[in-house]
Amino acid sequence: xxxxxxxxxxxxxxxxxxxxxxxxxxxxxxxxxxxxxxxxxxxxxxxxxxxxxxxxxxxxxxxxxxxxxxxxxxxxxxxxxxxxxxxxxxxxxxxxxxxxxxxxxxxxxxxxxxxxxxxxxxxxxxxxxxxxxxxxxxxxxxxxxxxxxxxxxxxxxxxxxxxxxxxxxxxxxxxxxxxxxxxxxxxxxxxxxxxxxxxxxxxxxxxxxxxxxxxxxxxxxxxxxxxxxxxxxxxxxxxxxxxxxxxxxxxxxxxxxxxxxxxxxxxxxxxxxxxxxxxxxxxxxxxxxxx
Ligand SMILES: Nc1ncnc2c1ncn2[C@@H]1O[C@H](COP(=O)(O)OP(=O)(O)O)[C@@H](O)[C@H]1O
Ligand SMILES: [Mg+2]
Numbered sequence: 001x002x003x004x005x006x007x008x009x010x011x012x013x014x015x016x017x018x019x020x021x022x023x024x025x026x027x028x029x030x031x032x033x034x035x036x037x038x039x040x041x042x043x044x045x046x047x048x049x050x051x052x053x054x055x056x057x058x059x060x061x062x063x064x065x066x067x068x069x070x071x072x073x074x075x076x077x078x079x080x081x082x083x084x085x086x087x088x089x090x091x092x093x094x095x096x097x098x099x100x101x102x103x104x105x106x107x108x109x110x111x112x113x114x115x116x117x118x119x120x121x122x123x124x125x126x127x128x129x130x131x132x133x134x135x136x137x138x139x140x141x142x143x144x145x146x147x148x149x150x151x152x153x154x155x156x157x158x159x160x161x162x163x164x165x166x167x168x169x170x171x172x173x174x175x176x177x178x179x180x181x182x183x184x185x186x187x188x189x190x191x192x193x194x195x196x197x198x199x200x201x202x203x204x205x206x207x208x209x210x211x212x213x214x215x216x217x218x219x220x221x222x223x224x225x226x227x228x229x230x231x232x233x234x235x236x237x238x239x240x241x242x243x244x245x246x247x248x249x250x251x252x253x254x255x256x257x258x259x260x261x262x263x264x265x266x267x268x269x270x271x272x273x274x275x276x277x278x279x280x281x282x283x284x285x286x287x288x289x290x291x
Pocket of ligand 1: 255
């Protein structure tokens, strides 16, 4: 486990290393019985600085949130709003909350590298439902509101289907309570779904099922797919396939590497099944551990 962790640590930190332009060093020390180079140590310190920067975003975001909330809810004090102004402020507030969630996610990733798990009995309906709401709130707030308003699984499936997203999960599993790390699951699903939606031609499917000891979540799209030569590389930090080989959408190449770190923490696995021109399917296996 430690060894896996060290490897992942390296994957993650190398990314930051590349960005921060750390100088290389061959001097080795020792930590927990494993050799640690000067380079790793200074990268670790940079990592803490980055986490602190992310952490410090919380305060200005909270001030922005409080300000917008006051304008919306205390019109007797701050003056009346027109309908259009209210809509603009509601959107600003929603996206402030999305940014707050992203900051929380970024910090969660940092904690995750230290192997921290937050297991609890989680209802899949709330975990997957919230992941969908958060994902669409970013660029399709109407759909996000519609998802929020769905009172049954069938209604939700219908709503998603009109947007080309096919949800395949049975009622029993949807309302089951499973021992999971909800934050991590939401982050994984959001990342894989946002990729699938970005690269699809028409349709994406989100399928969930379980066996005795594991939950499986499969996310499949009908896009250009991923050539076999990239099947390992796409999990590296900052790696992106040549945009000319897929669609010309730029990201950061961090999502899949992050998903891998979260999964390794949970003792989970991810496999990719894809051929060029045939779409891609990411299959996530999450062990159901005791709370
Ligand atoms: N569903 C997919 N279909 C095709 N290519 C994909 C898919 N998911 C990921 N990729 C490729 O893997 C790369 C890395 O993905 P990711 O780590 O999520 O980073 P980002 O989304 O920021 O580009 C993407 O740039 C893309 O080239
Ligand atoms: Mg991505």
